[in-house]
Amino acid sequence: MKVDVLTLFPEMFDGVFHSSILGKAQEKGIVQLSAVNFRQYAGNKHGTVDDTPYGGGGGMVLKPDPIFAAVEDLLQGGSGGGSQTDRKEGHAPEEVSGAAAEASSQAEPEHAPGIDHPAAQVQQGSDSATGADPGAEPAVRRSPRIILMCPQGETFTQQKAEELSREEHLVFVCGHYEGYDERIREHLVTDELSIGDYVLTGGELPAMVVIDSIVRLLSGVLGNETSAVTDSFSTGLLEYPHYTRPPEFRGWKVPDILLSGHHANIETWRREQALKRTWERRPDLLDKLELTKQDQAYLDKLRTASHSSQDS
Structure with missing residues (x-):
């Protein structure tokens, strides 16, 4: 499984992704985790990724163009662009600056890589996307789930964790502003998730919770395979009491x-x-x-x- 997180604070994931169960899962090659600073896709020298809302009101709204550009880069095999320093500090690498970034920001919404959108053909091995022989059988690949972490989303459950653990590629979008431009919701994401009825500073902590819950279900991650099966909620019941030595x-x-x-x-x-x-x-x-x-x-x-x- 491959998991990418789009965030303005990729350094928040360093300890989480390289410790405990998640760190061991990466060492075993079971999962590949990365945190990408989407500021590098801003397409402007100031790295601006938010703006004031149309119609007035308080707060700032996350712009659609850097999110669309980041996701589209990941779907085409990109790693978030730039060096490790670029990803952490948000410097815009050459390949997404200038005319390229401007072109990406002006892309039509219907070309977003959601499940039902044409850009998903990149993941499905279409002739137009891969340049393959038109007469050859297409190499079918499942499109990634693009998950927006937000208070309005579906409440995350163990059943949802099990569903997502069967996917090949997950992309999490984490914001830090008043809200997201609605076109991100309508034309890009496949899922919106919330971890509860309360408000946090951003989507990073909820994304960590969801990713940990998913990865521990992957085969080979836990030392004892029955652990994930008998955990609370896996059976629909809370877990029974545990005891160990001394008696x-x-x-x-x-x-x-x-x-x-x-x-x-x-x-x-x-x-x-x-x-x-x-x-x-x-x-x-x-x-x-x-x-x-x-x-x-x-x-x-x-x-x-x-x-x-x-x-x-």
Whole structure:
């Protein structure tokens, strides 16, 4: 998998991309992560990427031209242009300055590389985009998902993480202004994601959350492949409690069943504990699940016990 992040602050990703699970995933060659400063695609000597909104109002709006130019460069095999210093400091490299950048900024919106747009043919191996023999079978490649991080987006869930983990290429767009020019939404991105109903300074921290959640699902990333399967939300339930050595700490003992060695009973206990924790903390999740008769019977027992304690 390849993951690109368009941001004005690529240095924010240095530690995240090279530490812990993400760093190990890159070392193993499972994923390629990069953060690109889209200021280099501004097409002007001042590197201006925002402007005042039409119609008046406060704040600044992210311009469409540098975002479109950056995405189009990535889709055509670019690496964000320039040296490592260019990417961090936002210096405009020669290949996207002057007439080239001006031409890119004037491109028609319908040529944006969203899923349904003609520029996606670059990723699909079309004759016009690759110069291939018209009679040859096209080399089909899936178009990347271009993801805008914003408070208005779809709330990110474990199910969305699993969906995105099956993609080959993801491009995240992170802003730092009052908003995005609406043409970015309408003609470029394929997804809009939010990590919750609150406001942050920019899209960088949400992008880090989403990327970490996706990459850990890729085959070979986690040392124990069952870890991702049994995590909270992967089964639709909150995760059961965990214990390790010592068996007794300050008078608090590990449940006897976990020391019994009886694997079937342990699995039943874990399932019941996951149901109990979900019922207590996130009962809304239970409405979305297909529960077994055993699950329903255990939940009925919890409800009965709860009602009895309230009556006494």
